[in-house]
Amino acid sequence: MIELNHVTFRYKGISEGGVYDLSLKIRKGEVILLCGASGCGKTTAARLINGLIPHYYKGELTGNVTVNGRDIAQTELYDLAGVVGTVFQNPRSQFFAIDTDGEMTFGAENIGMPPKEILARKNTVASEMQIEKLLDRSIFGLSGGEKQIIACAGINVLSPDIIVLDEPSSNLDCEAIGKLRGIIAQWKSQGKTIVIAEHRLYFLRELADRMLILENGRITKELNAAEIQALTAADTEKLGIRPITSPPILYSPHNSDMKNDVLTLENFRFTYKDGKHGINIPKLELPLNRIIAITGHNGAGKSTLARNICGLERKCKGIMKLNGKSLKAKDRLKCCYMIMQDVNHQLFTESVRDEVMLSMTDKSLREEQKAQKADAILAQLDLTEYADKHPMALSGGQKQRTAIASGIASSKPILIFDEPTSGLDLAHMNQVAEQLKRLRDIGKTVFVVTHDTELILACCDEMIRLENGNVEEICSLAHDEA
Amino acid sequence: MKALKLDPRTKLFMIFAVSFIVMVNAVTPLEWAVRIAVTAIPILLLAAEGRYISAIRFTVCYGAALALMRFWLSAESTGVLSAILIGYCGIVVQFMPAMIMAWYVIRTTKIGEFMSAMQKMHIPDGISISLAVVMRFFPTIKEEYAYINDAMRMRGISFGGGRCTKMIEYRLVPLMFSCLNIGEELSAAAVTRGLGAPVKRTSTVQLRLGAADIAMTGFFAASMMLFVFAKYIR
Numbered sequence: 192m193i194e195l196n197h198v199t200f201r202y203k204g205i206s207e208g209g210v211y212d213l214s215l216k217i218r219k220g221e222v223i224l225l226c227g228a229s230g231c232g233k234t235t236a237a238r239l240i241n242g243l244i245p246h247y248y249k250g251e252l253t254g255n256v257t258v259n260g261r262d263i264a265q266t267e268l269y270d271l272a273g274v275v276g277t278v279f280q281n282p283r284s285q286f287f288a289i290d291t292d293g294e295m296t297f298g299a300e301n302i303g304m305p306p307k308e309i310l311a312r313k314n315t316v317a318s319e320m321q322i323e324k325l326l327d328r329s330i331f332g333l334s335g336g337e338k339q340i341i342a343c344a345g346i347n348v349l350s351p352d353i354i355v356l357d358e359p360s361s362n363l364d365c366e367a368i369g370k371l372r373g374i375i376a377q378w379k380s381q382g383k384t385i386v387i388a389e390h391r392l393y394f395l396r397e398l399a400d401r402m403l404i405l406e407n408g409r410i411t412k413e414l415n416a417a418e419i420q421a422l423t424a425a426d427t428e429k430l431g432i433r434p435i436t437s438p439p440i441l442y443s444p445h446n447s448d449m450k451n452d453v454l455t456l457e458n459f460r461f462t463y464k465d466g467k468h469g470i471n472i473p474k475l476e477l478p479l480n481r482i483i484a485i486t487g488h489n490g491a492g493k494s495t496l497a498r499n500i501c502g503l504e505r506k507c508k509g510i511m512k513l514n515g516k517s518l519k520a521k522d523r524l525k526c527c528y529m530i531m532q533d534v535n536h537q538l539f540t541e542s543v544r545d546e547v548m549l550s551m552t553d554k555s556l557r558e559e560q561k562a563q564k565a566d567a568i569l570a571q572l573d574l575t576e577y578a579d580k581h582p583m584a585l586s587g588g589q590k591q592r593t594a595i596a597s598g599i600a601s602s603k604p605i606l607i608f609d610e611p612t613s614g615l616d617l618a619h620m621n622q623v624a625e626q627l628k629r630l631r632d633i634g635k636t637v638f639v640v641t642h643d644t645e646l647i648l649a650c651c652d653e654m655i656r657l658e659n660g661n662v663e664e665i666c667s668l669a670h671d672e673a
Numbered sequence: 674m675k676a677l678k679l680d681p682r683t684k685l686f687m688i689f690a691v692s693f694i695v696m697v698n699a700v701t702p703l704e705w706a707v708r709i710a711v712t713a714i715p716i717l718l719l720a721a722e723g724r725y726i727s728a729i730r731f732t733v734c735y736g737a738a739l740a741l742m743r744f745w746l747s748a749e750s751t752g753v754l755s756a757i758l759i760g761y762c763g764i765v766v767q768f769m770p771a772m773i774m775a776w777y778v779i780r781t782t783k784i785g786e787f788m789s790a791m792q793k794m795h796i797p798d799g800i801s802i803s804l805a806v807v808m809r810f811f812p813t814i815k816e817e818y819a820y821i822n823d824a825m826r827m828r829g830i831s832f833g834g835g836r837c838t839k840m841i842e843y844r845l846v847p848l849m850f851s852c853l854n855i856g857e858e859l860s861a862a863a864v865t866r867g868l869g870a871p872v873k874r875t876s877t878v879q880l881r882l883g884a885a886d887i888a889m890t891g892f893f894a895a896s897m898m899l900f901v902f903a904k905y906i907r
Contacts, residue, residue, distance in 0.1 A: 247861050272867030284858035287868070289809060293785035296877045300785075301867035306877045313877070331812055345866070503823050529827055535851050536817070537824035539843040550828055583850055601828065 192384050193217040193240055193353065198254035200235060200244060209250070210235050210408040217386065219352075222379055222398050224419075225388040226432050227405035228616045229587075233388040234357055236405070240386055241277045241355045242268050258353065272302050276346035280358040280614060282338035291328045291341050298349045309348065316347040320374070332465075334489040336367025343374045354378055356387045360394065361614035364489045364642040368394050390616045392427075393437040396420060404430055433617050433645060440648060440668065452479040452514065454605075454636060459509035461499055470495050470660040472509075477653065479513075479604075482627050482637045484647045484668075487657035493640045496657065497607050500638065501527045513604070528598040529607040534590045538582040543574060543593050546582055550601040568596050572626070588619050595626060599633075606630055607638040612646045624649035677721050681790035683886040684778045690893035691715065692771040694900050703903045709739075711896050712766075714889075715773035722780065731769065738765040779811050789876035798874060809859075810852070817851045818844070 194216050201209040210232040217223055225233040238244040245252045246268045256263040259274055276298075279285040288294040295316070299309040317323050322344060325337060333341065339359060346354060356375075360368050372394045378385055379398060387395065402419050404412040412430065414422070422435045454477045462469035470492040477483055485493045499507045502523030511518045518526065531537055540546045547565040548558075556564070569575050572592045577585060582593050591611065598606050608627070612620045620643070627650045630637050639651060647654060647668070656664040679687075694711045712735065719728035742762050746755060784805050791801035821844055825831045832840055860868075 241865055243861055243865060247864055267870075268864045269867045269870030272865065272870070275865070277862070277865045279858065279862055281858060283813075284855040285862035287805075287809065287859065287863045287866075288784040289812065290783045290785070292877075293783050296785065297868075298866035300788075300875050300877065301870055303870070303872035303875050306875050306879075309875070309877050331816070349866070498823075501827060503826065524827060525829070527827070529824075531820065531824060533820070533851065535854070536820040536847055537828075539825075539830070539847060549830065552829060597828070 192219040192221075192259065193386070194257045195236070195239060196255050196257075198239060198252070198256060200239065200250055200252045202235075202248065202250040208232060208235055208408075210239070210405075212254075213239075213408070213410065215403070215410070217384060219384055220379075220382045221400045222375070222385045222395075223387070224392070224395055224399040224402040225386065225405060226390065226392060226402065227411075228431055228618055231405040232408040233405050235408070237277075237355050237357045237386060237388045239263070240353070241275045242266065242271045243277075269302065272298055272351075273349055274351050275353045275355060276349055276351040278339065278342050278346065278354070278356045278359045280361050282335050282342065282362060285342055286330050286338070289330050291325050291330065291333070294330065294341055295345045295348050298345055302349075312348050312350075316344050320344055320347065334367075335362040336364065336370065336489050339363060339367065339371060340374070343371070351383075353384045353386070356385070356389070358389055358614055359387070360389060360391050362610075364487075365644075366488050372398070390433055390614065392433050392435045396435050404432065428617070431617055433620070437644060440644060440654070453477065454479050455512040456500070457510045457512065459496070459499055459507065461495060461504055461507045461509075463495070468492065468495065468660070470499065470657070472496070472660075472662055475655075475662060475665070477636075477655075479636050480631060480634055481652040482631050482639060482650055484651040484654040485638060485640045485657065486642055486647065486654060487663070489642075491657040492660040493657055494609060495660070496655075497529065497609055497638060497640045500605070501529050501607055503529075526603050527605040527607060528601050528603045529609060530591065530594045530598060530611060532610040532613060534587075534594045535583070537594055537597075538590060541581055542579050543569065543582055543585070543596075544578040546593055547596045547600045550597040552601070565596075565600060568599050571599075571629070572596050588615075588622065591623070592626070595630070599630070599635075604634075605636045605638070607640070609640045610642075611639065612641065612643045620646055621649060627651075677718075677885060678883070679781075679889065680880055680882050680886045681778075681782050681786050682794065682880075683882070683889050684782060685790070686890060687714070687893055688771065688774045688778060690897050691774045694896060695770045696767050697900075697904070699904075701903060704900060707896050707900045707903070708766075711893070712770045714892075715770045715777065718777045719773060722777065731773070734765050735769070738762040742766070779808055782808070783878070784809060785876060785878045786880065788874070789878040789880055792874065792876060793880065798869075802868065806856075806859075810856075813855060814848070814852060817848055817855075821847050 195213050198213045199211050207230040213236065225236055227233055235244065238248060239256050240258060242263050244250070245264055252264070286294050287297050292313070295313050296309050299312065317326055320340070322340060325333070325341060330338065359371060363371065375385060375398055389395065396419065399419055400416050402414040403410050419435065424434050424436070427434050456472060456475040459470055459472040459475070468490060485496055487493050498504055499509060500511065500523065502520040505520055507520050511523055513526070538546060540549055544562065544565050547568055548561045551561050551564065566575065566578065569578050572595060574589065574592055574596060577589060582590060585593065611623050615623065624646060627637050627639065639646070641647065651668055654666055654668055655662055691711055691714065694708055699705050699708050716728050716732055719731065738761065741758055746759055746762065787805055787808065788801055791804070825843060830843060
């Protein structure tokens with residue numbers, strides 16, 4: 192069905208992420224899981240199959256890829272549209288239409304299917320997937336999980352035999368991942384051939400027929416279904432991949448040994464313009480100098496709470512009490528710093544050092560002193576060698592560390608992370624966990640908005656679980672080391 | 674209230690007509706009457722979309738601008754204050770109505786409807802796809818811009834540390850980078866779903882001209898004719 196024959200590919204101008212002498216045969220109806228660290232070539236392998244390489248992403252290609260007997264290099268992308276369907280990582284940028292109906296029919300319209308047939312298919316797909324309530328909505332009003340479901344629905348309207356998923360779960364919570372799992376299971380039962388490049392593996396444990404682990408563009412290990420199911424946490428750690436089972440979070444009820452300093456949120460009420468989403472927290476006491484996870488489903492109010500703690504919503508009348516001071520939204524902007532999910536939004540200057548210096552608002556410091564301080568912070572975060580580089584030229588993880596460095600430089604006591612590990616592999620996730628711990632050790636209070644259970648287990652001390660904007664649960668996490 | 678539903682073709686004609694009438698120089702009372710009547714439509718559309726406060730605010734600004742132009746300013750006005758006021762009146766009277774129309778069209782037109790309308794007007798797919806991408810991008814730019822603004826407020830550099838050029842640079846550089854990234858991913862996703870196939874694109878959207886379309890088209894066609902007649906023929 193799909194055959195890669197001694198394929199070597201290098202991206203133009205980029206040394207990372209290529210594949211070398213990759214040979215792979217995928218039979219009809221198989222579910223193949225590609226995993227490995229970032230830059231190992233799994234996304235490249237996915238792109239070789241859906242034709243984005245060589246037709247969209249340019250580079251040096253040798254060897255050949257055949258799908259359904261067709262040579263991909265000789266087949267135009269539009270001829271593949273009905274044969275290979277693709278679900279991408281970022282739900283924000285894979286939609287062409289701005290309404291859900293238009294999005295579902297988009298592919299079928301492009302290849303010139305008769306309108307009556309498209310509409311009939313759309314309705315069948317919607318009722319099969321039970322997504323009638325998502326029809327006729329604006330894309331911008333959907334949660335990440337809903338967007339990913341619409342992307343799958345768009346593929347179902349075209350009904351290709353082969354489906355490629357490139358890190359589809361990166362931005363999803365547990366519930367949405369469960370739904371995605373259901374859709375993949377359905378595709379499998381329909382006999383579709385499925386190729387998934389992923390970091391998070393637990394939801395694919397029973398579905399995958401074969402798992403290929405890539406390293407530096409080569410397949411280093413191949414596991415069959417039985418071997419996948421037999422993997423233990425120790426095995427996956429040795430292989431450098433995320434666990435295949437979802438480990439339980441051990442916690443004790445909030446052990447309020449709050450004799451130390453506390454931070455109090457009072458009267459945090461905020462509703463968005465749509466009148467539905469928001470938060471409602473009358474009072475919440477949290478310990479200082481801890482790593483506090485904020486979890487909950489997509490749309491439960493995690494990001495809203497983070498934005499309000501940060502003081503970004505002017506309308507919020509909530510008060511934060513910190514060291515005996517009452518802080519309104521405007522004051523909180525001065526003592527909180529958020530590392531956003533997409534750090535590209537918060538890097539402004541022409542070099543990493545400037546970026547860090549920009550955060551130092553202390554007027555008494557001279558430029559040289561600032562530069563000295565900045566270099567010290569950069570050294571802490573292993574960024575010294577990049578000090579003169581343009582922030583946009585860095586990798587995702589380096590950008591994130593630059594943003595953290597600016598946060599430290601601002602000498603604000605509270606740092607907030609919004610989904611810092613979405614789309615990260617095991618090694619990078621552990622790196623983030625280490626960084627969070629280091630921030631705690633230098634005395635910061637760290638909030639982490641996340642649905643990455645593995646990250647919570649790796650570093651968080653407290654956990655707040657939100658549901659419909661209310662605090663559902665607050666607990667302390669048990670650590671082995673503690 | 675049931676939302677007003679207009680055909681994309683009518684909307685395009687409305688943008689054209691409003692822009693023409695408000696931007697071409699008006700001199701005589703008749704020309705002014707036509708211009709003011711035409712400006713009422715974007716205001717009503719704002720209200721129809723539930724933006725009552727914006728509608729009232731614009732009406733007040735518009736009224737103020739008209740009063741200024743009628744009683745205060747003339748072609749002979751000099752001085753800095755007059756220059757600023759002339760600028761203000763020009764923007765409110767000659768640009769804002771067209772801007773509001775464009776906002777309305779982008780807000781209420783689905784990409785599918787737009788593509789279908791362009792096809793009915795026999796516009797080549799290449800042009801309609803490019804225009805559709807531009808339309809698709811406006812809400813994205815707005816979203817991205819909001820994030821960047823938040824980040825700047827958090828770092829206390831909303832005003833660029835006092836330097837005007839920085840204020841603009843800090844906003845535009847990240848905005849351009851994220852739009853470039855999104856654009857690249859967006860087109861990769863679109864081509865895997867057959868965008869650009871040489872077959873004739875079909876459309877599930879059935880466009881029909883309704884009573885509202887006929888009324889709007891009639892109103893604007895009449896206004897245009899009256900305006901052109903008043904300006905160039907009489």
